[in-house]
Amino acid sequence: xxxxxxxxxxxxxxxxxxxxxxxxxxxxxxxxxxxxxxxxxxxxxxxxxxxxxxxxxxxxxxxxxxxxxxxxxxxxxxxxxxxxxxxxxxxxxxxxxxxxxxxxxxxxxxxxxxxxxxxxxxxxxxxxxxxxxxxxxxxxxxxxxxxxxxxxxxxxxxxxxxxxxxxxxxxxxxxxxxxxxxxxxxxxxxxxxxxxxxxxxxxxxxxxxxxxxxxxxxxxxxxxxxxxxxxxxxxxxxxxxxxxxxxxxxxxxxxxxxxxxxxxxxxxxxxxxxxxxxxxxxxxxxxxxxxxxxxxxxxxxxxxxxxxxxxxxxxxxxxxxxxxxxxxxxxxxxxxxxxxxxxxxxxxxxxxxxxxxxxxxxxxxxxxxxx
Amino acid sequence: xxxxxxxxxxxxxxxxxxxxxxxxxxxxxxxxxxxxxxxxxxxxxxxxxxxxxxxxxxxxxxxxxxxxxxxxxxxxxxxxxxxxxxxxxxxxxxxxxxxxxxxxxxxxxxxxxxxxxxxxxxxxxxxxxxxxxxxxxxxxxxxxxxxxxxxxxxxxxxxxxxxxxxxxxxxxxxxxxxxxxxxxxxxxxxxxxxxxxxxxxxxxxxxxxxxxxxxxxxxxxxxxxxxxxxxxxxxxxxxxxxxxxxxxxxxxxxxxxxxxxxxxxxxxxxxxxxxxxxxxxxxxxxxxxxxxxxxxxxxxxxxxxxxxxxxxxxxxxxxxxxxxxxxxxxxxxxxxxxxxxxxxxxxxxxxxxxxxxxxxxxxxxxxxxxx
Numbered sequence: 001x002x003x004x005x006x007x008x009x010x011x012x013x014x015x016x017x018x019x020x021x022x023x024x025x026x027x028x029x030x031x032x033x034x035x036x037x038x039x040x041x042x043x044x045x046x047x048x049x050x051x052x053x054x055x056x057x058x059x060x061x062x063x064x065x066x067x068x069x070x071x072x073x074x075x076x077x078x079x080x081x082x083x084x085x086x087x088x089x090x091x092x093x094x095x096x097x098x099x100x101x102x103x104x105x106x107x108x109x110x111x112x113x114x115x116x117x118x119x120x121x122x123x124x125x126x127x128x129x130x131x132x133x134x135x136x137x138x139x140x141x142x143x144x145x146x147x148x149x150x151x152x153x154x155x156x157x158x159x160x161x162x163x164x165x166x167x168x169x170x171x172x173x174x175x176x177x178x179x180x181x182x183x184x185x186x187x188x189x190x191x192x193x194x195x196x197x198x199x200x201x202x203x204x205x206x207x208x209x210x211x212x213x214x215x216x217x218x219x220x221x222x223x224x225x226x227x228x229x230x231x232x233x234x235x236x237x238x239x240x241x242x243x244x245x246x247x248x249x250x251x252x253x254x255x256x257x258x259x260x261x262x263x264x265x266x267x268x269x270x271x272x273x274x275x276x277x278x279x280x281x282x283x284x285x286x287x288x289x290x291x292x293x294x295x296x297x298x299x300x301x302x303x304x305x306x307x308x309x310x311x312x313x314x315x316x317x318x319x320x321x322x323x324x325x326x327x328x329x330x331x332x333x334x335x336x337x338x339x340x341x342x343x344x345x346x347x348x349x350x351x352x353x354x355x356x357x358x359x360x361x362x363x364x365x366x367x368x369x370x371x
Numbered sequence: 372x373x374x375x376x377x378x379x380x381x382x383x384x385x386x387x388x389x390x391x392x393x394x395x396x397x398x399x400x401x402x403x404x405x406x407x408x409x410x411x412x413x414x415x416x417x418x419x420x421x422x423x424x425x426x427x428x429x430x431x432x433x434x435x436x437x438x439x440x441x442x443x444x445x446x447x448x449x450x451x452x453x454x455x456x457x458x459x460x461x462x463x464x465x466x467x468x469x470x471x472x473x474x475x476x477x478x479x480x481x482x483x484x485x486x487x488x489x490x491x492x493x494x495x496x497x498x499x500x501x502x503x504x505x506x507x508x509x510x511x512x513x514x515x516x517x518x519x520x521x522x523x524x525x526x527x528x529x530x531x532x533x534x535x536x537x538x539x540x541x542x543x544x545x546x547x548x549x550x551x552x553x554x555x556x557x558x559x560x561x562x563x564x565x566x567x568x569x570x571x572x573x574x575x576x577x578x579x580x581x582x583x584x585x586x587x588x589x590x591x592x593x594x595x596x597x598x599x600x601x602x603x604x605x606x607x608x609x610x611x612x613x614x615x616x617x618x619x620x621x622x623x624x625x626x627x628x629x630x631x632x633x634x635x636x637x638x639x640x641x642x643x644x645x646x647x648x649x650x651x652x653x654x655x656x657x658x659x660x661x662x663x664x665x666x667x668x669x670x671x672x673x674x675x676x677x678x679x680x681x682x683x684x685x686x687x688x689x690x691x692x693x694x695x696x697x698x699x700x701x702x703x704x705x706x707x708x709x710x711x712x713x714x715x716x717x718x719x720x721x722x723x724x725x726x727x728x729x730x731x732x733x734x735x736x737x738x739x740x741x742x
Contacts (some may be wrong), residue, residue: 003584004560004612017617020438021622039434041433046433054425061425062412062413063599067391070395091621102378102381106378187375187376213374228432231623247381252390257626
């Protein structure tokens, strides 16, 4: 490969992967998972109307998707009370984070996030040569004041804040987030990742204000709308910042059926409400199972429950491994002290019945493995 | 926007769009096209088996797609006689060109292509600050020797060559392309865009040789397989170059249903053969319609026919406009001297019947408009 003239940034990068997907793990194991509760997918699935819309769009897939995502954007604009010029549709929040990093990050650019927050954000920042400034969580919450301080200190053009948070499931109230927005210096763009917002209490998100030039909010059809495999996310922000995405995005990159599905999903708010209720029930059930096994579930405003296993990271890792051996896919935080925990996505009753049966064995096996 | 600290490259970029999509033009006109023959989409559509596979995948869209695209890659590897490590799946060739440019282009990097070749390639190169070195076409063909000379002269790390070519529909024989590969200096990566290859005569593509470290071939399910809206393309090359995509790609960026659809499409080679025959018939019909109207169709190895209108670019533009007024969507080359032509995608008999009826009127109206 030596003769190939990769850019210096590319040469410096590891061939890293933010996450190993469950299909890869299944192939390595030689058998499928019985419960898929590791990627914060929405096991309750999309609205039947969204499924139908995607199926109806399949014969028309010979057409490129609308590069402006006009219909979806128009519906979202009405839903959110913003203009279409305040919305950018992308291939999931991942795709939008990639573009956002590209707009603001060049080699050596400092970018602030929380230590152990979403790895794919770091992956994109590093991918453009940026340098991650990681601020510790504070009592299992992202730490708004410390994040702001660090962004100010290193003059970061980009600050990532996820509310509700992944992987801890914790959240800040809207007034705290509004305080961040009000305190932000104008040279820092706040990327407010609200992927899990629909699962959170009412008072979690401050009002959308697209007059702020340096706040961009990311939302998705992957979580509450149950369409992770469709790859539809959206960014909300000032028209100037949103418009800049047009300089770098793949204009014809959106799957046509996915756009139709997202529109139908958005229009089925009754189904969304039922999903949210289902997820709330699943969270309670996971918490109950954890407690029954002597573990401590943390409060969650997401579609997963993070569970404090009460010991160090080695034990948490062993629990993840032991559940994996029982064909139950979960994940865990990867930075101390959060890595004392495991993270289990909301599942259907049948998924959680499998969890309930497996967890005592897994805990036993994890303890055995460590002795 | 002034306070936002976009990178210098981003600040230098226009808010440009490689193409305006037909939906945008339809909304501007206030009515739909009667024939959609401008974007080289495959109006004959995908295999019914691919449609069924996408429809069957819709209820499972709550799962992220397999980040390794294992099933599709394995099938493609067998089909092409290469290893899975020689294949990268991406969101269309557009998405793969974006990643390839990112791997090799930084501000000031010279990149060689043909003047008037695929604009989306230039868009991505410019998007990373690269400088396009454009080599003129030679008698409506891309000019292999001149491209190689220029790449050598400017020490380009990346050279783009599309065979068969878009927008002219012309092509070079396999031995000419093999000559390019053999002559290439090791410091230049040849990006061989073969989006239209399935429509070309047998002897158009040299054998795939993944031992070449600096040749990458791009193919797609958008054209012959009729799945432009699904966004599935693939790159074939040396494992080291292919592997480098893992440093920058969106690992979970592929639509799950699209992967299933592409696999089913690949497995229905009988349908592909019928599509190729349908397209060949449509090309003949377009050529006949052109000739009947005193225009000169150029030979084509693609799913479109480029037609020499026999006058300058103003007339060609007026013809495109006049057909647009009659609700027939076509496009045209945008660099002289190719911009004396219009470009019409292969359509079904009913699409071409509309073209046949409209073209005399359009030519008349175009001449009127210019007097």
